[in-house]
Amino acid sequence: MNKFLTFFLVAVSFGNISYAESQGELLFDQKCAACHSKTFPKDMNTVVAPAVMGVMRHVKMDYPKKADAVAFIKDYALNPSRDKAICMAQKIKRFGLMPSQKGNVTEEELEVIASWMFDNFPPKDFRGMGMGNRFK
Numbered sequence: 552m553n554k555f556l557t558f559f560l561v562a563v564s565f566g567n568i569s570y571a572e573s574q575g576e577l578l579f580d581q582k583c584a585a586c587h588s589k590t591f592p593k594d595m596n597t598v599v600a601p602a603v604m605g606v607m608r609h610v611k612m613d614y615p616k617k618a619d620a621v622a623f624i625k626d627y628a629l630n631p632s633r634d635k636a637i638c639m640a641q642k643i644k645r646f647g648l649m650p651s652q653k654g655n656v657t658e659e660e661l662e663v664i665a666s667w668m669f670d671n672f673p674p675k676d677f678r679g680m681g682m683g684n685r686f687k
């Protein structure tokens with residue numbers, strides 16, 4: 552009976568994790584991917600914002616703990632400002648400040664998105680190319 556219960560609980564929690572995982576990517580695709588590419592951009596001239604692996608590399612330098620990183624992303628997406636930005640100054644100069652996503656995304660959605668971003672980026676083999684397979 553105990554074994555069965557353990558198996559059941561493990562199965563349920565795995566189910567939830569993969570649900571959150573795919574939810575995060577889905578929401579990111581809907582709310583953020585128009586500007587933030589999930590893959591390394593091939594043509595720099597068409598890029599309107601830093602790709603997500605670049606964003607997360609910098610976020611993690613300043614906020615190595617997941618809870619802090621998620622809090623930062625949530626806040627930044629709704630209230631972006633020059634003072635808070637952790638990305639390199641030349642990014643803001645080049646792309647302009649990120650427009651607030653208020654009205655486009657809720658705090659609850661951001662929680663899921665930010666958690667997915669933290670767990671998946673930058674990819675372990677971050678070299679810029681050939682990562683397509685990881686994100687099916």
Ligand code: HEC
Nearest residue numbers: 582583586599600624628636637638643646647648649656
């Ligand atoms: C209309 C285009 C656009 C959309 C949509 C967008 N972003 Fe951005 N984002 C930018 C630009 C441009 C920058 C770089 C300038 C800056 O940091 O403000 C940026 C930077 C960021 C940064 C780095 C902040 C820093 O420290 O500089 C984070 C984190 C981020 N975006 C998260 C998100 C999330 C999460 C979403 C989806 C909810 C999102 N963005 C949607 C344009 C966008």
